[in-house]
Amino acid sequence: MKWGVLPTFPGTGEDGVVRAPTLEELAPEGHDLAADPHSVHAALRAGGPVHRVHVPGSGDAWLVVTREAVRAALTDPRLRNDIRHSATWETDGGHAVGRNMLQSDPPHHTRLRRLVAGHFTPGRIAGLRPGIERVARELLARLPRPGTADLVSGYALPLPVTVICDLLGVPEADRAAFHTWSNELVMPTGAEAAAASAAALTDYLTELIAEKAxxxxxxLLADLTTAAGPPGAGNGLTPEELLGMAFLLLVAGHETTVDLISATAHSLLTHPDQLALLRADPTLTGGAIEESLRFNSPVHAGAFRFAAEPLELAGTRVDAGDAVLVSLAAASRDPLAFPDPDRFDITRRPQGHLAFGHGAHHCLGAPLARAEATVALRLLLERHPTLTLATDPASLTWRTSTLLRGLTALPVHLG
Known part of the structure; x- marks a missing residue:
């Protein structure tokens, strides 16, 4: 199959019902979709902004792949985040941990977001920067110098885990177990394992919340448990909302940043001309982070949205109850918005990538993620100015799910 020419697909599922193709089925035989989803996205964009695809474990959905259509979908009030608008919704399947902002719509979402927004302002995050730098320096001091190390497990992972757990008040002894449960939920290895992790994390957070009370x-978690006032009055959370808030802040507060830090290092190490530019001019660090967000979006796609009523999206009819999946990764490589989009260029002028989403659900933790990634990259290159990749880039493994994408490991020579 040539890129830009999509096949017809008369496929059926295990139950014999005709379904749409998966992205894997749209790719050429032998193509590693996890390592390179962008070629498939480009082929889809060539055929239009919206396509019917099958998402294993979730069913058919409308996949949106152009920047203009993604922005439109993310701001259309007829597309709701609450799964109860789905035509196929029956239960949460045992995987939901409370009710959180990501699963909510205004005005409910607005009230929940307002309760925590003040903790993630640029000013508040600036106050956290000395602590972020301290953690980063401690982690770097543990790495061999010189020597070889895995940058994911040794640095990119423990940094954001430590920061968000410190902020929320998760005891140090519990953090490894917490990350194991969290990782299973965002990158599930199977339905039973995901359900078991959801149950374990629910039990753990319920007890932690009670302890903070x-x-x-x-x-921050203690502050939320003592918020005064009845739910719905502008402050205060129901027990289910408090559980959902703790879950979302802890999981979203570190999973994507792990992938951002490691993907940024990977992009620089596999583009030596850009790494040389950054080494010569450290003021480009912020630009490198923004280009990495665009080039390898850690959030592969936004959360599912569901049509509350029939609508037309970029010329495609969407029926009430249909699922819509917006591809932030595809939107951020749209050539109509980003010239030469497959080129990694840390001097590229910011042009509005969608790595943090858009509209009411724009990522609340974006300032924290940017601060952590900027500190992590700057201190890494300061301590290891001759850092190089310790393996063939083609041998690296990318973990992927419907929503997220990131490296499982990144072996490096520290120099």
Whole structure:
């Protein structure tokens, strides 16, 4: 199959029902979709902004792949985040942990977001920067110098885990187990494992919340447990909302940043001309982070949205109850918005990538993610100015799910 020419697909599922093709089925035989989803996205964009695809475990959905159509979908009030608008919804399948902002729509979403927004302003995040730098320096000091190390497990992972757990008040002894549960939920290895992790994380967070209520410690989670006022009055959370808020802040607060830090290092190490530019001019660090967000979006796609009523999206009819999946990764490589989009260029002028989403659900933690990634990259290159990749880039493994994409490991020579 040539790129830009999509096949017809008379496929059926295990139950014999005709379904749309998966992205894997649209790719050429032998193509590694996890390593390179962008070629498939480009082929889809060539055929139009919206396509019917099958998402394993979730069913058929409308996949949106151009920047203009993605922005339109993310701001269309007829597309809702609450799964109860789905035509196929029956239960949450045992995978939901409370009710959180990502699963909510205005005005409910607005109230929940307002309760925590003040903790993630640029000013608040600036106050966290010395702590982020301290954690980064401690982690770098543990790496061999010189020597070889995995940059994911040794640096990109523990940095954001430590920062968000410190902020929320998760005890250090519990953090490894917390990350294991979290990783299974965002990158599930199977339905049973995901359900078990959801149950374990629910039990853990329920007990942690109760502990913070009994003994407030100044953490963000403790502040949320003591918020005064009845739910719906502008402050206060129901027990289910508090559980969902804790889950979302802890999981979203580190999973994507792990992938951002490691993907940025990977892009620089596989584009030596850009790494040389950054080494010569460290003021380009912010630009490198923004280009990495565009070039390898850690959030592969936004959360599913569901049509609350029939609508037309970029010329495609969407029926009430249909699922819509917006591809942030495809939108951020749209050639109509980003000239030469498959070129990694840290001097590229910001042009509005969609790595953090758009509209009411624009990522609340974007300032924190940017701060962590900027600190991580700057201090890494300061301590290891001759950093190089320790393996063939083609041998690297990318973990992927419907929503996220990132490296499983990144072996490097520290120099």
């Amino acid at each position: 009994r003994t407030p410690d100044g953490s």
